[in-house]
Amino acid sequence: DAGVTQSPTHLIKTRGQQVTLRCSPKSGHDTVSWYQQALGQGPQFIFQYYEEEERQRGNFPDRFSGHQFPNYSSELNVNALLLGDSALYLCASSLKGTLTFFGQGTRLTVV
Amino acid sequence: SQQGEEDPQALSIQEGENATMNCSYKTSINNLQWYRQNSGRGLVHLILIRSNEREKHSGRLRVTLDTSKKSSSLLITASRAADTASYFCATDAKGGKLIFGQGTELSVKP
Numbered sequence: 001d002a003g004v005t006q007s008p009t010h011l012i013k014t015r016g017q018q019v020t021l022r023c024s025p026k027s028g029h030d031t032v033s034w035y036q037q038a039l040g041q042g043p044q045f046i047f048q049y050y051e052e053e054e055r056q057r058g059n060f061p062d063r064f065s066g067h068q069f070p071n072y073s074s075e076l077n078v079n080a081l082l083l084g085d086s087a088l089y090l091c092a093s094s095l096k097g098t099l100t101f102f103g104q105g106t107r108l109t110v111v
Numbered sequence: 112s113q114q115g116e117e118d119p120q121a122l123s124i125q126e127g128e129n130a131t132m133n134c135s136y137k138t139s140i141n142n143l144q145w146y147r148q149n150s151g152r153g154l155v156h157l158i159l160i161r162s163n164e165r166e167k168h169s170g171r172l173r174v175t176l177d178t179s180k181k182s183s184s185l186l187i188t189a190s191r192a193a194d195t196a197s198y199f200c201a202t203d204a205k206g207g208k209l210i211f212g213q214g215t216e217l218s219v220k221p
Contacts, residue, residue, distance in 0.1 A: 004153075031207055042199050042211030043154070056208045088151060094207050100144065104153035 002027075004103035006091050012109045013081050021076040021106045025093030031055075032074040033100070034066060035090040043090055049074055078108075086110045117200060117212035125220055130187045132215040134200030135180075141203050143176055145185050148197045148214070157185075157198075192221045 005024045013019050025032050031050045035043035045058035049068035063079045072093075078085055086109050094100040118133045136143070142161045146154040160167045160176045160183070167174045173186040187194055197216050201209040 033207065033209070035209075035211075037151075039151075040213075042201075042213045043209075045208050045210065048206070048208060056206060058208075090153065092154075092209075099156055099159055100203075100207060100209060101156060102146070102154040105151075107151075 004029075004091055004093050004101050006089075006103035006106050008106060009104070010107045010109075012111060015081055015083060015110055017081050018077065018079045019081060019108060021078075021089050021091075021108070023074045023076070023091030023093075023103060025072050025074070025091075026101050029093035029095045029101070030072055031094045031096065032068055032072065033092045033094075034074070034076045035092065035102075036060070037088040037090060037105070039087070046076070081110045083110050117198075117215050119215060120213070121216045121218070123218040123220065124190055126190060126192055128190055128219075130190050130194070130217055130219070132185045132198050132200075132217070134183045134185070134212050136183075136200075136202045136210075136212075137181065138202070138204055140178075141205070143174075143183050144201045144203065144209065145172075145174060145183075146199045146201060148199065154199065187217075190217075190219045192219050195219045 007022045033048040034046040037043040048056040052068045065077045068074045088105045090105045091103045092100045144159045145157040158169050171188045176183045197214045199214045201211045
């Protein structure tokens with residue numbers, strides 16, 4: 001079992017650009033959540049997908065959007081990147097309230 | 112915004128000593144989870160304690176939960192240099208949305 005896998009590992013983008021991050025959940029998991037972790041802070045919940053629909057959303061602007069595919073994998077899209085979007089983006093998967101497992105994250109740097 | 116506070120923010124101990132980290136939260140919860148993070152990479156799940164449980168053990172880890180005080184503690188016994196990491200508590204109030212504290216940075220010196 002590969003666990004939660006994310007790609008890419010690192011990414012550098014320019015202000016104003018758009019970025020797509022990808023996540024494959026742990027085998028058997030049907031719920032995917034995304035978190036943003038700024039340096040020195042705890043992760044902050046962005047949104048959660050279940051059955052290809054956004055079920056919960058944190059306090060993030062509409063520039064942050066996502067998608068879940070029929071195979072439960074997910075994408076996080078961020079438009080009009082700001083310097084403040086530089087962070088570690090973590091994907092997590094779970095199965096209906098059971099343990100939540102995290103991927104290794106994607107380090108996004110906006111310059 | 113963060114759910115609550117973790118205390119201390121940083122902790123430095125010698126190998127073999129015990130390390131205790133505390134977490135407080137603000138709202139009612141279904142469960143509370145503790146995670147470890149090495150060098151800003153992914154979070155490793157350590158232990159989950161449900162709101163109707165008071166104490167849980169896993170190897171060298173002991174977690175307590177006091178829902179009346181909205182607080183939890185993580186005890187790592189006989190610490191090792193490999194335990195050096197950041198530790199986070201996360202509360203789950205509804206449907207798997209985890210709210211994290213700011214973490215405790217633990218340094219275990221050999």
